[in-house]
Amino acid sequence: MTENVIASPARTRAILAAHGVMPKKSLGQNFLVDRRVLERIVAAAELDRETAVLEIGPGVGALTEFLARAAGKVVAVELDRRLLPVLAETLAPYPHVHVVHGDFLELDLPAFFAEHFAGWTKRAVVANLPYYVTTPILFKLIEARDEVPLCVLMVQKEVAARLAAQPGTKDYGALTIAVQFYAEVDYVMTVPKHAFVPRPQVDSAVVRIRRRPAPLAAVPDERLFFRVVRAAFSQRRKTILNNLAHNLEKGGSRAAARALLEASGIDPARRAETLSIAEFARLTQRLHEWTTR
Numbered sequence: 099m100t101e102n103v104i105a106s107p108a109r110t111r112a113i114l115a116a117h118g119v120m121p122k123k124s125l126g127q128n129f130l131v132d133r134r135v136l137e138r139i140v141a142a143a144e145l146d147r148e149t150a151v152l153e154i155g156p157g158v159g160a161l162t163e164f165l166a167r168a169a170g171k172v173v174a175v176e177l178d179r180r181l182l183p184v185l186a187e188t189l190a191p192y193p194h195v196h197v198v199h200g201d202f203l204e205l206d207l208p209a210f211f212a213e214h215f216a217g218w219t220k221r222a223v224v225a226n227l228p229y230y231v232t233t234p235i236l237f238k239l240i241e242a243r244d245e246v247p248l249c250v251l252m253v254q255k256e257v258a259a260r261l262a263a264q265p266g267t268k269d270y271g272a273l274t275i276a277v278q279f280y281a282e283v284d285y286v287m288t289v290p291k292h293a294f295v296p297r298p299q300v301d302s303a304v305v306r307i308r309r310r311p312a313p314l315a316a317v318p319d320e321r322l323f324f325r326v327v328r329a330a331f332s333q334r335r336k337t338i339l340n341n342l343a344h345n346l347e348k349g350g351s352r353a354a355a356r357a358l359l360e361a362s363g364i365d366p367a368r369r370a371e372t373l374s375i376a377e378f379a380r381l382t383q384r385l386h387e388w389t390t391r
């Protein structure tokens with residue numbers, strides 16, 4: 099794309115000024131102005147004309163425009179009413195883009211997909227996320243995983259590191275496991291502050307989250323699995339024995355926690371961050387057997 103795209107610092111500032119819109123920090127409004135980053139995002143999303151894309155937070159339409167040029171349909175959900183006339187103008191050349199005014203977190207996603215994406219079997223969610231709601235958005239996308247096989251998301255660099263982390267590293271934790279249990283995560287690229295107008299306070303990164311055909315490990319009860327994970331990570335500096343003894347079962351004893359770990363083949367002196375997802379699954383399996391027999 100060599101012509102006058104939305105994504106340049108000068109054009110973005112001009113669009114905002116023409117509409118009298120001051121970016122709101124409270125809504126995470128940092129608009130992408132680096133075309134190279136946009137091209138990498140679109141490539142990571144593997145778009146084609148058979149693919150429909152849901153974008154969270156189109157802003158002034160910089161990413162939306164690149165999505166529109168690659169995908170068959172784009173539906174973009176924007177919370178800030180002030181941006182609706184901006185988007186009507188900037189996205190006018192793209193009739194297959196539909197802008198919806200609303201809060202992504204309030205959407206009934208299965209109903210939303212049924213309404214907008216019926217007949218579109220290839221789907222993706224692509225977004226430069228508003229960082230103040232990153233975690234609730236991630237959890238909403240995990241919950242709606244049946245609808246969403248692929249997400250390409252710009253997040254804070256620290257969050258990207260946690261999403262893509264391997265066991266035994268400082269970034270590996272409950273968020274890593276919540277996502278990697280269902281999906282493969284690729285760290286696509288680091289994005290510096292100057293790729294945005296206005297500049298955010300933190301560096302960013304793009305990640306690709308691809309749903310697995312089945313969860314990474316078989317567990318008898320997924321809610322129990324995530325309770326075990328949360329309990330294990332409740333205090334990172336403590337051993338898994340201490341965390342499970344204090345946080346898993348109210349009134350549960352240290353001896354029971356030790357027996358559970360030993361029966362699962364896990365050294366009670368280890369820390370949660372060293373356990374693989376398969377080991378958490380084994381622990382859940384044993385606990386489930388013990389509590390249901």
Ligand SMILES: C[S@@+](CC[C@H](N)C(=O)[O-])C[C@H]1O[C@@H](n2cnc3c(N)ncnc32)[C@H](O)[C@@H]1O
Nearest residue numbers: 128129130155156157176177178201202226228
């Ligand atoms: C980081 S900006 C990204 C804008 C644009 N996609 C870009 O890349 O330049 C985040 C956008 O999300 C919007 N937003 C914030 N909270 C939202 C929510 N709960 N639901 C939908 N959009 C939201 C903001 O108004 C803003 O336009």
